[in-house]
Amino acid sequence: MDGNGRWAQQRGLPRHEGHRxxxxxxxxxxxxxxxxxxxxxxxxxFSTENWSRDREEVDAILGLLRDEVADNPFRDLDVHMRWHGRAGRLPxxxxxxxxxxxxxxxxRTGLTLTMCIDYGGRDEITRTAAALARRARAGQLDPDRITDEDFARHLPHPDMPDVDLLWRTxxxxxxxxxxxWHSAYAELHFTPGLWPDTDRRDLWQAVTAYTGRQRRLGAESPNPLPL
Structure with a gap:
């Protein structure tokens, strides 16, 4: 969700207004x-690298997250909310x-909304490798027989599905x-608009673009996309 700061600067506003x-x-x-x-x-x-931003901006982002989660805007919707990221560094x-x-x-069985907060992909893979190493050291896993499936089972959220469409504004x-790990075969979609200007029509356009792709997933012939 890129472009909050630029959106605010274009309007002569402080960066935290872009995040709002x-x-x-x-x-x-x-x-x-x-x-x-x-x-x-x-x-x-909020990524693991975002901690390096100006302290005032970091505090504003975390404060906004706190307000949004407390306000619970999806309380009446069929939305399962999840948090993916490191524990221990957040307030x-x-x-x-x-x-x-x-x-x-x-x-709730409708939409699973996962918010990656204090998340980094390399950090996730490093932690997963450490979990596998502990299992191997305990004699519970043969390091010469570790498979993709073993690695996936030791991810912080092993039930998270692979990414179909990765969209960046x-x-x-x-x-x-x-x-x-999850985006190895994701379809990539990049758009010029800044995130605060995004609405559901942009989501529709992103998914429509995705449905026009041919996903081979390493195979010889494309796999048809579900309607």
Whole structure:
């Protein structure tokens, strides 16, 4: 969800106002995902690298996240909220709120909304490798027989499905450490618009573009996409 800071600067506003506008865009896109019947929407909300930003901006982002999660804008919707990222570095009250929302929405079967907060793809893979090493050291796993399936089972969220469509706004054309394991065969979609200007129509256009792709997944002939 790229472009919050640039959106604010173009309007002569402080950067935190761009993040506030970006939060409104999140609500809009979640409603669009529900209308379309999407089962999973994963948002790169705050990366492990974002801690290096100006302290005032980091505090503003974390404060906005706290307010949004406390406000619970999806309380009346069939949305299961999840948090994916490192535990221990976020403010305790924010981490507690995220865990509360995950527990109280666990029974919902519509859209699974995963917010990647203090998340980094390399960090996720490193932690998974460490978990495999501990199993091997304990004699519970033969290191010479480790498979892709073994690795996937030791990911922090082993039930997270592979990414079908990876969409980035703001005219940036890189994946920036986002779900590298899950995105190995993702279709990439980059758009010039800044995230705060995004609405459900942009989501529709992104998914429509995806349905026109031929996904070979390493095979000789393309796999037809579901209607």
């Amino acid at each position: 506008a970006g939060a409104r865009a999140v609500r809009e896109v979640v409603h669009g995902a529900l209308e379309m019947g999407l089962r999973h929407l994963t948002l790169y909300t 305790t009250d924010l981490a507690d709120l995220l865990q509360l929302r995950e527990r109280t929405t666990r029974g 703001g005219n940036e054309q890189r994946t920036s450490n986002f779900l590298p």
